[in-house]
Amino acid sequence: MSGIFGLAWRLLRGGGRRGMLGSALTVVAVAVSTSLLLFAVAANLAFQGRADREAWRNPVAAARDAVAIQAVHLDHVDDRPVTVVDVAALEPGAPAPPGLARFPAPGEVWLSPALADLAKRLPANRLADRLSGKGGGLIGDAALVHPDELVAVRGQAPGSPVMTAGLAVDGHDDIAPTRISGFTGTRTDNAIGYQILALIASVLMVVPLLVFGGAAARLTVARRDQRLAALRLVGATPGQVVAMTVAEAVITAFAGAVLGAALYLLMTPLLTRIEIGGGPWFVADTWPGVLPVLAVLVVVPLLVGLSAVVGLRRVVVSPLGVAKRETxxxxxxxxxxxxxxxxxxxxxxxxxxxxxxxxxxxxxxxxxxxxxxxxxxxxxxxxxxxxxxxxxxxxxxxxxxxxxxxxxxxxxxxxxxxxxxxxxxxxxxxxGLLGQADATNLRLAVPPAKAAALSEQARERLATAGVRATVTVKAGGGRGKVLVAALGTSDVAVTDRARTALDGLVPGRSATTAADDDRSGFRILDDVxxxxxxxxxxxxxxxxxxxxxxxxxxxxxxxxxxxxxxxxxxxxxxxxxxxxxxxxxxxxxxxxxxxxxxxxxxxxxxxxxxxxxxxxxxxxxxxxxxxxxxxxxxxxxxxxxxxxxxxxxxxx
Incomplete structure (x- = not known):
């Protein structure tokens, strides 16, 4: 086989300037196909990685031997969602949540880098006052969906009100306190949906790439057919013709595949800036891994070689017809x-x-x-x-x-x-599919028995914070009650101050607007x-x-x-x-x-x-x-x- 590869290499080099130009076109075509194929592979793996990193926030109830309690609720600041995770250890030595060096002690607050930076930049009455507690440190990448995600992990005592509160009647993004045996969790429906969309998008990209890659094997096919037909007529066996074709195609395709992999590596800094799912990507997300890259470097030349062999039927069966240029x-x-x-x-x-x-x-x-x-x-x-x-x-x-x-x-x-x-x-x-939701009224689910007292406290808190609002209590889902603070404005700074004023009024719950509830839907539409x-x-x-x-x-x-x-x-x-x-x-x-x-x-x-x-x-x-x-x-x-x-x- 080394002799066949040597002959194929000599034929490539001896094809003249235009022959080398034809081979260069094949190399470029395979390089484009390879780099975009790696992009499609990396995209699917990246969404899978995001789903795995987010899963710990979707706890699974422990059947027995619970080691901690976990509760999750969604807050908002600057029109951006903030995931707040409250955890309480039930026994010493409980495993630390992902991205944390240790289990948070009661009163500790760990922040994602983006949330910590935002807390420093915004006035305290818009965000930092909601995150009061001992500084626990920064949350690592292993717990974050993307670099700009806003996440807070707060340590609680097992008997604290946050860890014993019920689920909010309007908190469809909240998770009630759950006794867990570890921070494994399950993938969320949104994460699975993104994986499905990524798979469909890959099909829409990969199939044309495969077609293009197959076409790359047939570039300058007439010149090659004439040359191989001549070799066939002077005595070359069909096996030798096929072997030379495979060798020539694999040589050029492998060069193109290596060039394409290098091109993809150069594109990764740009790919990380594509914002989907609320933010950009970690650099590690865009790297598919050594094994997938090696697999692509092997599979692409083989597919190109196979495609070239498929086009050789006329040469092998009727070399005289090729030489005569029969239709x-x-x-x-x-x-x-x-x-x-x-x-x-x-x-x-x-x-x-x-x-x-x-x-x-x-x-x-x-x-x-x-x-x-x-x-x-x-x-x-x-x-x-x-x-x-x-x-x-x-x-x-x-x-x-x-x-x-x-x-x-x-x-x-x-x-x-x-x-x-x-x-x-x-x-x-x-x-306009989702319409325009109301962003002027903050809503907070409250226990019916405490609705009157909590509404009075809400008025006092808002007045102290300098926020003008009309507070009322309305019927919620089922037998629940919802406290409504009519702000009369959708100004994001005023809304954030009102959220901070109402924070902690009902343990484990945050005040939200109808626009907040639709924000996830709008984000999905933007991502589409x-x-x-x-x-x-x-x-x-x-x-x-x-x-x-x-x-x-x-x-x-x-x-x-x-x-x-x-x-x-x-x-x-x-x-x-x-x-x-x-x-x-x-x-x-x-x-x-x-x-x-x-x-x-x-x-x-x-x-x-x-x-x-x-x-x-x-x-x-x-x-x-x-x-x-x-x-x-x-x-x-x-x-x-x-x-x-x-x-x-x-x-x-």
């Missing part, structure tokens, strides 16, 4: 049948479908669109060639008929991105929009890179044909017009079709009709798609002029 037989209609079969399953899906089923169906729909693409391009070629009235149209039509796969590779990235845009555009939530932008940005990066690389590779594959056409008197503007037709026409048909298919796949999950945000997303995607392909064609025009300058056959 391969037309593709079969069964490709369309496969797509229709996948789409027939889509209406059976819905909100109740398992995430695994949805992931598989989306992946199959993606692959089916890619499978149908060359068939549609071939059909368009026959239509264009039959109806051509100008030389450019005839050249474009004949080119699409002769090699529809190559023509499809140029536009496949943008077309598949159209699928992503159609799917996401229909699901992108509108800004952020994820939409991220997925589309990644998809368009792949699409534009694919269009540019494959456009240049196509010119290198057909350089002798272009040169001979130009030598025969074909003007350059005709050649460029033919290139534009064979890219923009399939893009318009398959891009529009992919958008429609993506929207169809999103219908079972759509909550309402498309909103303005989704429509704008689609229009921007269409504009960027056409601009990207047109720009790729324009960027490769100098290369076309270069290859037409010398029509003489080259030795490579």
């Amino acid at each position: 391969p037989p037309a593709m079969r209609f069964v490709r369309v049948v496969a797509l229709l079969a996948v789409l027939a399953v889509v209406p059976t899906l819905g909100m109740g479908a398992g995430v695994g089923v949805v992931t598989v169906v989306l992946s199959l729909a993606f692959l089916a669109v890619n499978l149908v693409g060359p068939w549609v391009v071939g059909l368009l070629g026959r239509i264009v060639a039959a109806s051509a009235r100008r030389p450019a149209g005839l050249l474009a039509g004949r080119r699409m008929i002769d090699d529809p796969r190559a023509a499809w590779r140029t536009v496949s990235g943008v077309a598949l991105t159209g699928f992503v845009a159609g799917f996401i555009g229909l699901l992108t939530p509108g800004t 929009r952020t994820g939409t932008v991220t997925v589309l940005a990644v998809s368009f990066l792949v699409a534009i890179a694919s269009a540019g690389i494959t456009a240049a590779s196509s010119i290198l594959d057909r350089r002798q044909t272009y040169a001979l056409l130009h030598l025969a008197g074909t003007p350059m503007k005709v050649l460029n017009a033919a290139r534009r037709t064979e890219t923009l026409l399939p893009l318009a048909v398959m891009g529009g079709g992919a958008i429609a298919i993506g929207m169809f796949c999103a219908l079972p999950f759509a909550l309402s009709t498309m909103n303005v945000s989704g429509l704008v997303t689609l229009l921007v995607c269409v504009g960027l798609g056409f601009a990207g392909v047109a720009g790729a064609g324009a960027a490769s025009a100098p290369l076309l002029r270069s290859v037409t300058a010398n029509p003489a056959p080259r030795p490579d």
Whole structure:
């Protein structure tokens, strides 16, 4: 095998300047695919890491041998949520909560770095007065979802009012005091939801990446087929041809994979700034780990090599046909049948479908669109060639008929991105989905028997703090009561002072507004929009890179044909017009079709009709798609002029 690798390496080096340029295009394509594949892998692992770090705040009741009591409630400051965890040890030597060096003693308060910094910057009556107690230290990263998270851990005595209070009637984010045997906990519903969204987003990114990676193995395929067919005709065995192809593909793909891994490492500082789930990421979150990186460095070259071997059937079976440049037989209609079969399953899906089923169906729909693409391009070629009235149209039509796969590779990235845009555009939530919640009235659940006394204390506290408010008591859920402090303003500073004044009025409960209750929902909607932008940005990066690389590779594959056409008197503007037709026409048909298919796949999950945000997303995607392909064609025009300058056959 070392001899085969040596021969493949000599053939790579001996391919001339343009041959090396073709190999360089493959390296760049694999590098882009590898870096974005690592991004998708790291994103899923990062959300899993966040879910694990948050789980300790969702306690599991101990069946026996409880060692501590844990209670959790949500407070707010500066329109940001603050997670307050109260813990009390039931026996000496209780295990410390994650991120803490020891179990907090009664009266100690441990703060996350972001919360400690905020307490120093804001006036004491807005935050610090609520966190009174002995300084216990800073909470470590192991207990935080993200670096900017606001978390406080307070030590309590087992018999303190906070550890014996009941659950608030309106505190759906609060957790009543729970006897626990350790700080293991379970993942929250929100964390699981983010993991599911990350998995779906990965499918929307990874499938085009795999298609792009497979296309990378077929870059400059015509040059390689001619060379390998010649070797086959002079006596090389099919096994030797396959081995040389695998060796050449693996060499270039491995170089691209290493370059892509290095590129991903350089991007990690930027990736940590993407805010999802309330804040940015730890640097460790963006590192997928040594084993996943090594796995990608092994799998990517193998997939590229496998894809290259699949394209060798013509060389192995009929090397003379390749040498004679015979047109391969037309593709079969069964490709369309496969797509229709996948789409027939889509209406059976819905909100109740398992995430695994949805992931598989989306992946199959993606692959089916890619499978149908060359068939549609071939059909368009026959239509264009039959109806051509100008030389450019005839050249474009004949080119699409002769090699529809190559023509499809140029536009496949943008077309598949159209699928992503159609799917996401229909699901992108509108800004007014949750409406505008009230932020002027603070509410606090109170025991019915103490409602009158607590309302009087609330008036006194608010007056002492200099906050003008009207305090009333209203019926809450069931037989409960809710104290309402009408502030008459939504000014965040006034609201924070009122929260501080009411803090501790009812142990283990915090005053909140209706806007606070909806803040989690708004954050999720913002995260969906952020994820939409991220997925589309990644998809368009792949699409534009694919269009540019494959456009240049196509010119290198057909350089002798272009040169001979130009030598025969074909003007350059005709050649460029033919290139534009064979890219923009399939893009318009398959891009529009992919958008429609993506929207169809999103219908079972759509909550309402498309909103303005989704429509704008689609229009921007269409504009960027056409601009990207047109720009790729324009960027490769100098290369076309270069290859037409010398029509003489080259030795490579």
